[in-house]
Every structure is written in C-alpha cells, then in structure tokens.
Amino acid sequence: MSYVDQYSEKVKEHFMHPKNMGHIKEEDLQPGEELARGEVGNPACGDLMTIFLKIKDRKIIDAKIKTFGCAAAIACSSITTEMVVGLTIDKARKLTKNQVADELEGLPPLKLHCSNLAVDALNKALDNYEQGIGVVRK
C-alpha cells in the first residue's frame, strides 16, 4: 500500500480538487445577508483553518474556507463546506467530526483528530455569529 492509499478515494478527490476554497467578502453580501467568520488551529501544529459563512434568516446559504494543513485537513475543509450549505444554524451545530469522516469514507486513525478541524472552525464561526463578533451585516 502506498502512503497516499491510507486515504479514501473521496479524500483524494477532495484534496486534489477542493471545493469552496477562498473567502467571502463584504461586497458579496446582498441585503438581509450576514457574514460570520471562524478560525481554529495553529500553524506551528501544522493546521490552520478559516471558515466564512454567509447567513440569511438563520440559514447558511454559502460557505468558503481557507486551509493550511495536510491532505486530510484540506479534504475535511472541502467536504464540510459542502455539508453545511443549506442547513439552519441549529442543524449545522449538530454536525459532528464523525459525520465529516464518514462522508469522506473514513480518515486514517492518526489523522482523525489533528486534521478534522473544520467542524471546530464551523462552531467557532457560529459562536462568533451568535455573539456578534466580527459579524458583517447588509
């Protein structure tokens, strides 16, 4: 087994062609839309993620993410943004790391915790949203 084969096909696909990478800017907002942002990780540990959520009527209508990290971290970021778009804030709160790993058809045991930070970034953004920290409204 080669090193890369510790990753599922789905992880490889999302790593090579990550979705929703980038950020959402203030000018991307329409009236009634809000922008929340959450960052987790530490570059010294090899992982840093910043997630951007576009929210309207307590529903996530768009998500973008920026990731510094390994292939698993990039794949987790990519799939998490796909999973949360369309969810209400309350439903997004219920998303778990295991669900993200399952959606990716599994993660190597060693990477399960260190790279699977996108859900933490999501919760951080939602906390910031609820507390009004750094939220942009139009």
Added chain:
Amino acid sequence: MLQKTLKMAKKVYLDHGATTPVDAEVVEAMQPYFTEKFGNASSIHCFGKVARDALEKSREIIAWKINAEKDEIIFTSGGSESNNLAIKGVLFANKEKNHIITSKIEHPAVLQTCQALENGFSVTYLDVDAGGLVDLKKLEEAITDKTALVSIMHANNEIGVIQDIRTIGEICKRHNVLFHTDAVQSFTKVPIDVKDINVDLISLSSHKMHGPKGIGALFIKKGTELQKQNQGGHQELDLRAGTENISGIVGFAKAVELASDDHVAQMQELRDKFIDKILKEISDTTLNGGREERLCNNVNITFKFIEGEGLLLHLDAHGIAVSTGSACTSQSLEPSHVLLAIGLKHEDAHGAIRFTLGKENTQEELDYTFEKLKEAVKNLRKISPLAK
C-alpha cells in the same frame, strides 16, 4: 491511485537520499552469487573458497575507496547496524569512560542508539548553527576525561550539510577520544582518506549509491577496541556473527567501483540550477542548510504558507517522488528534528521538501519538476489562510 486519475506518463525520482536504483552492472555482478557461486564463505571446500575470494576482493575495493587497509573493513547489514555497532561497541568495550558526544541532527540510527544508552552513560547532544554545522569550539569544550567517543555525521541526510570531519578528527586526537562518523549519505560523493584525516570508525551503506539494500560496512581503524554486538560465529574479524551476504557484498563493491567524480559534478550542476530557479521564481522560499558545505545532490526548501504533505502528494500525482520534513507524514506527528535544530519555526519545518538527485536525473526532468512544483505551490497557497 492519484497517478491514474491524471493519466500520468512521466516519472521523476528525486528521493535518492531515501534509496537509489541498483545499477544494471551491479545486478549482473551479483547474479552468480545467488546460484552457481552460492557457497558459504566459512566452508573449507571449493564452494566456500569461491565465496571467500569474492568476499575478500570486495573488502579490498571498499577499503581502497577510503584508503584503508583491507582488515579495517567489516561488512554489516547496512548503515543502521554499522552505527549501532560503532557506538555500542566502543562504549561497552571501554569500561573507564562513560560519556559520548554527538549532535542534534544525527540520523535516528545514531540518535536513538545514544538515547538508549542514556541509562548508564551520559550523552551530550551538540547544537548546530543555522547552516547545520556543529560548533567546533563547543565540541572541544564538551570533551571530558570521561569521554569515550565523539559521533558526528559526515553529511546530513535531510539538509545535506557536510561537517568538517578533518578538524573534528584533529580535536578528538588531541584529547585522545575516539571519533566515529556516519558517512552513509556522503560515501563516494565526498572523498574520505583515512590516512589523511583522523577517524576511527566510519559507517557506510550500499543502497544510497546504487548498490543493493541490506548491506553496509564499518571501517574500524586498526587497534580500535570494539565489543561484538551480536553473538554467534566468528565472521568479520569476530565482530559480527552471521553468514556473510556475499551477493550483497559483491554488489556493494561493484557499485563503489562504478561511482565516479563525473556523476558528482553532474549532480552538483543540476542541483545549483534547480536551487537558483526555485529561489528566484517562487516567492517565499528558503534553502534549508548552508549552501557551501552541501552534498552534491541535496536540495531542501521551505515553501512558506503551505504544508509539505500536500505538496508532496501533488508532486506524487505527477509522478515526481520527493520527501518532506512535515510532521503530517511521520507517525510521531513531530516535524523534522533536523529542521528544528537549525532553528526553523514549526510551520516552516512543515513546509519543507527535500529533493535528492541521482546520477540518472536530467535537466529535462528537473524542468518538468519545476513546472509542476510551481503550479502546486500556487494552488496550495491560494487556499492557505497564511498566504498573503
């Protein structure tokens, strides 16, 4: 496989620091020693003689390459065994002294051997400077009357820095301390003459220079006391029990004969152009390890704001084989101890990629690698929150 999805055509191997392809001539030289010349070198009949003759002729070739005497070379299973035997062998043979000096950037075969000895012996791990060089003054200051051995590698496997083993040898001689050097990466790339410099033990390996795996050697200067580490028969000057791996030994010797200074010059030229191109054309890159005292085939670069594993896998998808100092590919999840020792921040160690060239690499292969590298760095930086 990622390769399949991209219908990859090309393959470029730039991981010669890990291992090298065995030369066709080496394979050819080894072949008879599996079949018609299969004898045990310890047997007294004619089959044994054939094996014994090949063993002794090979020993002469290894000795010749470093200007040693034939009976100063013993064969081992490789660099790791040679390092273990040199270090444990000296310390266990020397009852009066209990101190060893080494550096923080040694190969794990030296570092972990020293760590294992900490229960009973004291070990000094010397710092290195930003270029990767050991401070010779600090080395001399660390020597006490209890010091049995100094073990400092010749060339580093990750950053290619070449230590000044001539001066280290002089210091050790002045203080009557034995000197061991791990020359696994440098053997046949940087000349060593054991009559010109003072060194007591040298670890060598075959598979880093186009010989087979599973074979190495240890130079032991005449008169150096060593305690045997694996018991059994009396092979290899009664220092290493076990039937000799004749085919491997013959292959190792053939590879040594084939090694040439032309290859060194060729790799060095490709290396220099490659380093220059990366530093000039890809922003936020730094060369890890000093540029001057550097192995002819080593390029180790930090690509800031990205993580090495991702970059490695992108290159792998294009058939380009490299290695990384990133923690994300190591079982320990710790970044390279060598890169941290030369003062890199953790995040910069995570973004380090090592390219180690071989004699078969071409300018065209490096041009192809550069194009794919530039593209992958750009794509990974585009998604990185650290990039400007």
